[in-house]
Amino acid sequence: MATFSSVTRLHILQALAECDARGGEEFLAVFGFEPSPGYPLLHEGRSYDSKAILGVAHRFATGRLAPSEEFSDGMQGAVAILRKRGFEVSEPASVSYAPPPRASRAPRATRSPVARSTATREIPAAVCPTCSMTLPATGVCDECS
Template sequence: MATFSSVSRQHILQALAEHDTRGGEQFSEVYGFGPAQDYALVHEGHRYPVQAILGVAHRFATGRLAPPDEFNSDIPSAVAIVRKRGFEVSEPPSAARVTPPRTPRAARTTRTPVTRAAAARDIPPAICPTCSMTLPATGICDDCG
């Protein structure tokens, strides 16, 4: 399974340039990718097949082509990788995200600010282990030393 952490924006741009040079049909034929899927990488007004571009970008990054069968089960991950590298990806109409209606937040409760004196009351005083007297701020018992 290919990992795409080494694929940078520059590698994707290289794959896009090669796609433009070869043409879409020959590009897919050379690298073994089928026809473009519903998802398309949109760059400078052109649409490119996400899987093919990412597979070839992987080749530029690692020297190994990520074969098409590695994408078939996880197209959303491929789309997410391309988006993280700063590219726009168009989705098929059926996969377009529908934003659920917002539900109002519950009223926030106001909290009473905690003063230093109140916080100090919550901390139990330090006790001398020998005579069981409360220790002064120095932490040294006045009686036991």
């Protein structure tokens, strides 16, 4: 089971930025999460999947992705951790992902359904648990060693 004591507010903000950069559907697909039925994390007027954000924040904190089946007490545990870190998590409702405004992004209606299904699962790079820097191939942090 994953422990989330090392996940800080900064790690959660990093996961939110990653979700914004990829878009909600691709974020879930790349990291292997299924959409959670409720408890959206609300941040700066947008809704995010609480479990996926916390799982990816765990990766930023420890270098290991915490898949949804490793949440010891399900959504209640994820919600409690996010609220302790100062985030707003609402009661069960549908999560909608509005992509951030970008000039280069094509409108949703013109995007091909094939493009969504071709997202490949990305193997996350190893991250130093102390400074959150990506580790080199040696596995030893250049900054913290």
